[in-house]
Amino acid sequence: MAQALTRAMRDAMAEDPTVHVMGEDVGTLGGVFRITDGLAKEFGEDRCTDTPLAEAGILGTAVGMAMYGLRPVVEMQFDAFAYPAFEQLISHVAKMRNRTRGAMPLPITIRVPYGGGIGGVEHHCDSSEAYYVATPGLTVVTPATVEDAYGLLRASIASDDPVVFLEPKRLYWSKADWSPEAPATVPGIGKALVRRTGTSATLITYGPSLPVCLEAAEAAREEGWDLEVVDLRSLVPFDEETVVESVRRTGRAVVVHEAGGFGGPGAEIAARVTERCFHHLEAPVLRVTGFDIPYPPPMLEKHHLPGVERILDAVARLQWEN
Amino acid sequence: MTVQELPGAGASHRSTPPPAWRPRTDAAPLLPDAEPYRVLGTEAADRLDPALMLRCYAELVRGRRYNAQATALTKQGRLAVYPSTVGQEACEIAAAMVLEEQDWLFPSYRDTLAAVARGLDPVQALTLLRGDWHTGYDPREHRIAPLSTPLATQLPHAVGLAHAARLRGDDVVALAMVGDGGTSEGDFHEALNFAAVWQAPVVFLVQNNGFAISVPLAKQTAAPTLAHKGVGYGIPGRLVDGNDIAAMHEVLAEAVRRARAGGGPTLIEAVTYRMEAHTNADDATRYRGDAEVEAWKAHDPIDLLERELTARGILDEAGITAARDEAEAMAASLRDGMNADPVVDPMDLFAHVYAEQTGRLREQAEMLRAELEAEDQA
Ligand SMILES: Cc1ncc(C[n+]2csc(CCOP(=O)(O)OP(=O)(O)O)c2C)c(N)n1
Numbered sequence: 001m002a003q004a005l006t007r008a009m010r011d012a013m014a015e016d017p018t019v020h021v022m023g024e025d026v027g028t029l030g031g032v033f034r035i036t037d038g039l040a041k042e043f044g045e046d047r048c049t050d051t052p053l054a055e056a057g058i059l060g061t062a063v064g065m066a067m068y069g070l071r072p073v074v075e076m077q078f079d080a081f082a083y084p085a086f087e088q089l090i091s092h093v094a095k096m097r098n099r100t101r102g103a104m105p106l107p108i109t110i111r112v113p114y115g116g117g118i119g120g121v122e123h124h125c126d127s128s129e130a131y132y133v134a135t136p137g138l139t140v141v142t143p144a145t146v147e148d149a150y151g152l153l154r155a156s157i158a159s160d161d162p163v164v165f166l167e168p169k170r171l172y173w174s175k176a177d178w179s180p181e182a183p184a185t186v187p188g189i190g191k192a193l194v195r196r197t198g199t200s201a202t203l204i205t206y207g208p209s210l211p212v213c214l215e216a217a218e219a220a221r222e223e224g225w226d227l228e229v230v231d232l233r234s235l236v237p238f239d240e241e242t243v244v245e246s247v248r249r250t251g252r253a254v255v256v257h258e259a260g261g262f263g264g265p266g267a268e269i270a271a272r273v274t275e276r277c278f279h280h281l282e283a284p285v286l287r288v289t290g291f292d293i294p295y296p297p298p299m300l301e302k303h304h305l306p307g308v309e310r311i312l313d314a315v316a317r318l319q320w321e322n
Numbered sequence: 323m324t325v326q327e328l329p330g331a332g333a334s335h336r337s338t339p340p341p342a343w344r345p346r347t348d349a350a351p352l353l354p355d356a357e358p359y360r361v362l363g364t365e366a367a368d369r370l371d372p373a374l375m376l377r378c379y380a381e382l383v384r385g386r387r388y389n390a391q392a393t394a395l396t397k398q399g400r401l402a403v404y405p406s407t408v409g410q411e412a413c414e415i416a417a418a419m420v421l422e423e424q425d426w427l428f429p430s431y432r433d434t435l436a437a438v439a440r441g442l443d444p445v446q447a448l449t450l451l452r453g454d455w456h457t458g459y460d461p462r463e464h465r466i467a468p469l470s471t472p473l474a475t476q477l478p479h480a481v482g483l484a485h486a487a488r489l490r491g492d493d494v495v496a497l498a499m500v501g502d503g504g505t506s507e508g509d510f511h512e513a514l515n516f517a518a519v520w521q522a523p524v525v526f527l528v529q530n531n532g533f534a535i536s537v538p539l540a541k542q543t544a545a546p547t548l549a550h551k552g553v554g555y556g557i558p559g560r561l562v563d564g565n566d567i568a569a570m571h572e573v574l575a576e577a578v579r580r581a582r583a584g585g586g587p588t589l590i591e592a593v594t595y596r597m598e599a600h601t602n603a604d605d606a607t608r609y610r611g612d613a614e615v616e617a618w619k620a621h622d623p624i625d626l627l628e629r630e631l632t633a634r635g636i637l638d639e640a641g642i643t644a645a646r647d648e649a650e651a652m653a654a655s656l657r658d659g660m661n662a663d664p665v666v667d668p669m670d671l672f673a674h675v676y677a678e679q680t681g682r683l684r685e686q687a688e689m690l691r692a693e694l695e696a697e698d699q700a
Pocket of ligand 1: 471473501502503504531534596
């Protein structure tokens with residue numbers, strides 16, 4: 001996935017001279033995860049810039065650059081280190097189009113490596129998506145596959161609206177047959193995808209939890225359950241139709257994500273599914289999420305992250321015998 | 323105690339100085355003067371350009387009238403709020419005057435007057451404060467960023483814009499305005515640092531008007547002056563009398579020239595005073611005494627210039643009357659513009675959130691439309 005992301009930025013920069021990458025260590029080092037590897041070399045330090053270490057400053061200057069017609073792609077080094085930039089994000093990035101009645105859209109892409117499962121110490125593993133999805137004006141996407149990493153990042157950079165692009169860190173090293181020589185077509189932002197069809201229940205998920213859900217779906221076959229798995233890919237806009245259509249067919253749903261459950265995206269999705277599928281539901285919509293705790297130390301994270309067992313337990317609790 | 327005096331420190335300690343990361347620049351040229359720079363009432367006034375000063379005078383009188391009219395409109399309920407710049411007109415007007423057409427102004431919520439002095443329609447400039455929308459103009463058309471309410475957050479925008487313009491090879495300078503309180507915000511410091519590292523063509527203008535709402539400067543900072551804050555970032559600081567429009571114009575114009583020529587950012591502290599309350603919601607008598615306000619009245623920006631120009635025979639009674647008449651005409655047209663009820667369209671609530679409306683917003687827009695139709699029929 002890491003290479004697909006790099007490739008997406010590279011292609012976007014080659015095609016459009018207004019695309020600028022900026023952040024901490026993105027230049028010579030190529031980013032702490034090496035996602036911007038080679039961009040400074042190829043496009044020069046003016047197009048891939050090592051900024052001073054100040055997240056509000058990085059995003060704030062990106063606002064000014066976008067005001068002048070550039071398309072900044074900002075890297076936040078880690079989920080929890082994006083917080084200093086929240087005032088710029090919420091007060092300006094998300095609102096500028098609206099404040100100016102559409103006269104000044106801000107085409108900024110904010111790349112945020114997020115989530116756990118990599119044994120990181122505290123402040124390196126937050127699932128911060130709930131903050132972003134609660135902010136009107138932001139588009140929020142997260143790829144779960146290598147192909148989507150490329151396609152969604154291209155679409156995000158091309159978008160005239162600010163996009164928070166959440167990169168599941170533990171999938172950085174995931175491999176696929178995807179070849180950089182033949183990049184996939186760009187999926188539109190806001191389209192969910194049924195990754196696995198099934199009839200017994202729908203698992204609704206995104207980002208780092210997609211592989212876990214697919215694994216759970218395989219394991220469920222032993223119990224005689226045939227699970228459908230929907231990958232949201234985009235949290236805002238939320239592709240309600242794909243989700244609703246799936247749940248109406250299967251009659252049961254579990255939302256799975258790493259972020260805490262209280263006030264997490266799953267709460268919203270469960271509510272929407274309930275509103276729109278009430279008469280099709282055989283059971284209440286359940287959620288399997290991270291605990292409502294600060295992200296735990298690495299030696300305990302396996303207890304926190306939603307795993308296959310917890311998903312299967314939830315599926316079992318969908319009152320199968322009724 | 324030096325290293326040599328340390329017990330046990332041998333010759334080897336003395337001979338190995340630490341490696342240096344980089345050559346340091348000399349701090350002295352970055353330091354501001356001890357006293358605010360002044361022109362009016364000093365020898366420097368001998369070299370004033372009469373035509374420029376007459377323009378300044380007319381603008382100041384107009385600016386004062388604008389402040390009075392906007393405050394009156396608040397009392398009439400036409401404006402939700404108006405942060406007055408009475409006493410600070412010289413800063414506001416000089417800031418607008420030194421910019422070329424292609425340059426950008428980044429005002430704070432208090433700087434409506436600077437936007438108007440730059441040529442923005444006064445009614446449009448007041449959209450935010452009247453409450454019919456947030457920003458009432460196209461920022462690109464006027465090269466005036468939206469009036470920023472979150473303090474100091476517009477400063478990094480100015481840096482980014484100036485940097486982008488320079489990358490493109492365009493001749494553009496950004497001038498960003500902030501209050502004394504705003505200099506305590508992180509964004510102020512991050513903006514200065516970015517501007518210095520990037521050598522961006524930016525001018526930072528701090529209007530030190532003594533107070534952040536009720537908090538006096540002494541409780542805001544322990545720095546010798548706010549202009550000193552540039553030194554830590556490698557930015558020259560200038561201290562100037564904010565009520566002396568000749569000095570303001572000179573210092574700002576010099577900073578703009580420097581930025582345009584590739585000399586990088588400048589931090590300017592204009593020492594001025596907020597004559598009126600923070601806004602109409604504020605009771606200034608709770609935190610300051612009349613004596614202080616009276617003392618500043620004797621240092622009024624319009625009086626300062628008027629005295630200088632009349633003493634030099636540049637301005638006469640007819641000139642003063644002409645300036646006042648012009649200001650009255652502006653006030654009358656502002657009143658007319660503001661007395662027309664603004665037309666607001668509730669459906670605008672959903673129109674500009676995203677380039678393409680989300681399904682969620684379409685649904686909510688429909689709900690509102692139905693409510694409005696029901697209201698119409700009732
Ligand atoms: C980030 C932020 N915090 C608090 C406020 C509320 N507030 C509005 S004006 C103000 C005082 C500003 O003082 P100063 O920067 O000196 O500017 P002045 O009002 O004197 O022009 C405060 C605290 C705000 N607008 N933004």
